[in-house]
Amino acid sequence: MPASTALVWFRRDLRLADHPALQTALARHERVVPVYIADLGAERDWAPGAASRWWLHHSLSRLGGDLAERGAPLLIRRGDSLQALRALLAETGAEAVYWNRLYEPAIVARDRAIKAALREQGIAAHSHRAALWHEPWNLKTAGGEPYRVFTPFWRKLSAELPPLQVEPAPLHLKGAAVHLHSDTLESLQLLPKLNWDAGFYAQWRPGETGAQHALDRFVRSALGHYRGGRDFPFRPLTTQLSPHLHFGELSPQQVRAALLRRAQGTATLEADAGQVLRELGWREFAHHLLFHFPHTAEAPLQEKFAHLPWRTRADYAADLAAWQRGRTGIPIVDAGMRELWTSGWMHNRVRMIVASFLTKNLLIPWQEGARWFWDTLLDADLANNTLGWQWTAGCGADAAPYFRIFNPLLQAQKFDPDASYIRRWLPELARLPAEAAHAPWLAKAGVLERGGVRLNEHYPEPIAALGASRQRALDAYAAIRAA
Structure with a gap:
């Protein structure tokens, strides 16, 4: 050598x-x-x-x-x-x-x-x-174009995954032969000056060792329950690996190797492992799209949606602030936004709910939500963030149909039936029965009184009527579709 x-x-x-x-x-x-x-x-x-x-x-x-x-x-x-x-x-x-x-x-x-x-x-x-299984420029459609739809992209990617080889960390390194000056980590001034990050320390362990612990925890305790439980925000069945993957403390190859090693020979575990790998495929798809369509971090992939009649900032500023603070009066939305502020993370099902409420019920541009997530998410990733927001807003690749508007009340009743998630993040509603915690504005006065809740004093009334705001969004999106 x-x-x-x-x-x-x-x-x-x-x-x-x-x-x-x-x-x-x-x-x-x-x-x-x-x-x-x-x-x-x-x-x-x-x-x-x-x-x-x-x-x-x-x-x-x-x-x-x-x-x-x-x-x-x-x-x-x-x-x-x-x-x-x-x-x-x-x-x-x-x-x-x-x-x-x-x-x-x-x-x-x-x-x-x-x-x-x-x-x-x-x-x-x-x-x-x-950071990826394949370079974004290597996977193309039969016509030589970048993919815009996930299913054929995943079919191609999953058939061409690289050999399952993971190199261990070196035990010894021989550094520079001369003394070198290094700036201090503190000089980068990365930590906040105000103590708003206290909740991060209890939940997260950044670094390669922390990433391995998180991966081991998932494959030992959650694999086998992932497909059936990942949509329920009060159950600890998601991987929570996204920050580790974003910062490269863990590679997708390491995740794949751990999943396949744990699942080998067990049908239930193999099916679950396949679902996790598919979710990692969405991550690859997001990077594929951003590479080929770099304007999409700021503008819709489907150009016609640039003309969607969003509300003006002067009109929506107060509603945007209420959404950011978790004070919309819609408990499942507010619980998600407070989880985000406290922990730097939000359950994926709830991410879709809060994004749909912002873009559809409040008719606020998706870019406002993407910017807020960028600043508050520990796993803020430009490709994933862009894909997620454009999907929910209906203007990106593989986007949800324009008429798909999440009803936050129905979502809460289905995926947080006992209101466990809502009660955790909205302590002011903790004493209400589940039905009232899902929709305090519909609860009888006596139920609210027994739970110690007075609307607009302890918890706000909704800033948007779900039915009317849904119809407003449908009308706006239908106009774009017609054009």
Whole structure:
């Protein structure tokens, strides 16, 4: 092996196992210098939101500890990525840079420019696939076009999954031969100045070890109950792996390997594992769409929906604030929004309910909801966030039909029948029977009184009548459909 040095540029691949860039660098070079560059401005309008920054801080802390234990501390630098890499190349004498690919439009453009600039100065620059099963440009329809519908996309992807191989984390690393300056993690100022993140610590454990614990918990206790229970927000049967996947503390290959290992030979478990893999397929589909249609982070994929007669901001500002604070008067919606604010996460079924209420019942543009989720979700992922909001608004790929408007009351009665989820997140309704907790505005005065609830004092009346607001949305969407 030549006595050479390489930089390994960590981004949202904050793990050591199943890390192609790190593994390739170790195979080709004697020394590796792990570096993280805080260049959040490169993501332009989609720099990490407040909740994501919290996760990033703690994940970097864990990664730094894991690397230091192996002999190669994580270097942190701030500023322009290309300038930081060039400075480190000069300081270390490194002859190559390795990184794993990201797929957001601004990052794709930035990385292409960096690769070209480094190669022009004689530096070997190599990028690798680590976050997805397939590159977005590799899967095409029979006509050579990008997919716009999930089912044929998943049929193609699931038939061409890569070999099931997961490389373990290296036990030892040989770092730089010289002392190098590193900025401190605290200097990145990722943590909030106000103590609004207290609820995150009780529920989440960022970092590679935390990701493995979360995966092990799911395959041991929830696999086998996932398909039947994942829609019920009061039951702990979802994977809750999305933040770990977004920050690359876990790869989809690692999830796939753990699922198949646990499910092997058991029909129920194999069916459940298949459903989880299909959900990971939706994640791949989201990245496929964003790569091929980069405008969709801001504008609808179906262009006709750009003309949908949304309410004006002056008209909807108060309703948007009520939705953000969990004060709409619709308990299942408010419970979801308060879960989001407290924990940085929201159950997927409830995400669809709150998104439908915002876009259909309140007729507020989906971009407002996408921006709020971006700032408050720990798992805020541009591809997934865009796909989810456009699906619910009916303007994206594989979108819900325009006339599909979630009735939040019926959804609560079906998926939170005992109002357990509502009571957890809306303590002011905790003493009401389930029927009244689902719809306090329909409850008799005596029932509310016995539960200690006075509408508009302890809990608001609905800011929108479900029936009338549904019809308003149908009329607006029908006008677009007709046009």
